[in-house]
Amino acid sequence: MRQIPITALTPGMVTAEDIVSYDHVTIVPKGIILTENIISRLEGYSIYYAYIEDDLATDLSSPMTNTAALAQDDDTAKSRLFQRFSQNFARCAEHYENSLMKSLYRSEPFRANELLKETMSLLRQDKQDVSIFDMLLNMHNAEDSVCNHCIDVALISNVLARWLHFSEADQMMATACGLFHDVGKFMLPTGVLRKPGKLTPDEFEIVKTHTIEGFHLLGRYSSIPDPVKNTALMHHEKCDGSGYPYGLTGDEIDRFSKIVTIADIFDAMTSERVYRAAMCPFSVIKFFEDDGIQKYEIKYILTFLENVSNTYLNHRVTLSNGMEGNVIFINPNNLSRPVIRMENNEIIDLQESYYQSMLRLSNRKNISIETII
Numbered sequence: 001m002r003q004i005p006i007t008a009l010t011p012g013m014v015t016a017e018d019i020v021s022y023d024h025v026t027i028v029p030k031g032i033i034l035t036e037n038i039i040s041r042l043e044g045y046s047i048y049y050a051y052i053e054d055d056l057a058t059d060l061s062s063p064m065t066n067t068a069a070l071a072q073d074d075d076t077a078k079s080r081l082f083q084r085f086s087q088n089f090a091r092c093a094e095h096y097e098n099s100l101m102k103s104l105y106r107s108e109p110f111r112a113n114e115l116l117k118e119t120m121s122l123l124r125q126d127k128q129d130v131s132i133f134d135m136l137l138n139m140h141n142a143e144d145s146v147c148n149h150c151i152d153v154a155l156i157s158n159v160l161a162r163w164l165h166f167s168e169a170d171q172m173m174a175t176a177c178g179l180f181h182d183v184g185k186f187m188l189p190t191g192v193l194r195k196p197g198k199l200t201p202d203e204f205e206i207v208k209t210h211t212i213e214g215f216h217l218l219g220r221y222s223s224i225p226d227p228v229k230n231t232a233l234m235h236h237e238k239c240d241g242s243g244y245p246y247g248l249t250g251d252e253i254d255r256f257s258k259i260v261t262i263a264d265i266f267d268a269m270t271s272e273r274v275y276r277a278a279m280c281p282f283s284v285i286k287f288f289e290d291d292g293i294q295k296y297e298i299k300y301i302l303t304f305l306e307n308v309s310n311t312y313l314n315h316r317v318t319l320s321n322g323m324e325g326n327v328i329f330i331n332p333n334n335l336s337r338p339v340i341r342m343e344n345n346e347i348i349d350l351q352e353s354y355y356q357s358m359l360r361l362s363n364r365k366n367i368s369i370e371t372i373i
Contacts, residue, residue: 001051008320009039009050017051018198085122085135092118093147096179100147100186110221116176119154123175132159133311136267137281137372146185146193149267154178156263157256163307164259164300177231177256178263180224184214184232211236211245230254235261238295258297262288262304282317282369285309286336309335318371319348337368 001016011034019028028038028050096115103110123132132155139152157178161171185193188210192203199207214232218224234257237243239250243261269284279287285305293301309330317340318324325348329339337350353367 001053004050004052009034009052011035011039014053015050016053019050020198082135082138086139088122089135089139089148089151092122092151093145096147096151097145100183104186104217112176112180112221112224116172116179119151119179120158120172120175122151123155123158131311132156133281133308137270146182149271150179150182152267152271153181153260153263156267157259160259160263160300160304160307163303170256173225173227174256174259176225176228178260180214180218180228181231181235181257181260181264182210182214183217184210184212187213187217208236208244227254227256231257231260233257235264237261239297240292240294242295255297258300262296262301266304266308280369280371281308281312282336282338282372286368289334289336305335306332309338312372313338316373317369318373320366320368320370324373340369 013034015028015030015032015034018030028034032038092115095118099111099115102108136152136155139148154175155178158171158175161174166174188206192199192206195203211233215229218229218232231254233245234248234253237246237248237253237257238261239253239258241247241249265288266281266284269279269287270281272278285308288296288301288305313327313330315327316324317327319340323342325340325342327338328341328347331337331339331349331351334351337353340348340350342348348367350367350369
């Protein structure tokens with residue numbers, strides 16, 4: 001079997017695994033022969049990849065390649081700035097894990113302030129030509145861990161707080177909330193957390209307990225501010241009440257947690273996991289658009305989507321038709337479908353391509369961005 005983008009599915013293919021939504025709901029079971037109606041339904045559910053039976057495909061037990069998601073920017077990856085960032089990031093992640101393990105198993109003090117200060121030092125490198133998002137784009141090919149993810153989310157939360165014009169003190173608080181939002185996962189069974197496949201309902205219930213576990217874990221330390229503890233508890237809550245663990249709504253959710261929720265989802269979906277490849281940032285932007293902005297603090301999600309899409313302006317991309325070009329304009333009403341200048345100077349408006357495809361006004365198949373390169 002192999003994993004392929006939904007845009008590459010054709011009628012007659014057979015699903016090799018259950019196709020599940022972001023929140024683990026089965027949309028199409030394993031062993032189903034795909035039809036045009038089923039494929040269209042998948043697009044409506046914001047499903048982007050599927051495992052398909054293919055005798056000629058490479059066995060997926062081998063390391064996953066990132067062909068359908070992110071490609072490293074060689075200029076960024078080879079730059080001195082990125083090399084320094086990568087080394088400092090790895091050092092920060094190592095210190096994070098060591099400090100937490102010593103606190104949990106040796107009853108040593110949890111050096112939260114030192115870890116926050118070290119994480120903030122990574123942000124000082126975001127004053128150059130290469131942004132934090134470009135840095136993380138290239139970092140995501142490395143082995144992922146809870147510590148890496150927490151640092152990613154801390155950095156993204158800081159940037160979003162800046163975009164929202166939070167005070168410097170609140171930017172620092174947003175960073176701290178992101179840094180410690182997932183500490184409860186250290187209390188979960190590794191076999192469940194790193195399972196290379198769909199979780200069973202019982203396993204998903206276990207994973208959901210990391211919110212309460214994290215809240216109780218941070219509650220051991222009187223020096224940890226309440227917003228940080230609340231974010232560990234609430235970062236999977238949604239403004240419309242569809243989240244967990246308590247189904248909170250609107251103002252019941254800590255404002256810093258609302259920031260971390262957005263950063264958490266963006267980083268998780270653009271990072272590799274043991275059960276799937278990383279997704280292209282523009283696919284994640286589309287997920288947010290399709291998921292419904294009412295699930296998030298409106299001002300926060302709109303600010304994030306508008307600004308993060310613009311960070312990829314002038315970036316080189318590969319399209320679903322295999323062609324390459326540069327992002328030259330972000331469509332304000334359809335952020336995941338920008339305007340692309342191709343190598344032959346042809347201009348392709350992905351928003352127009354989408355509408356023409358849906359209305360069958362053109363023979364050209366719907367085109368989307370596959371990778372940022």
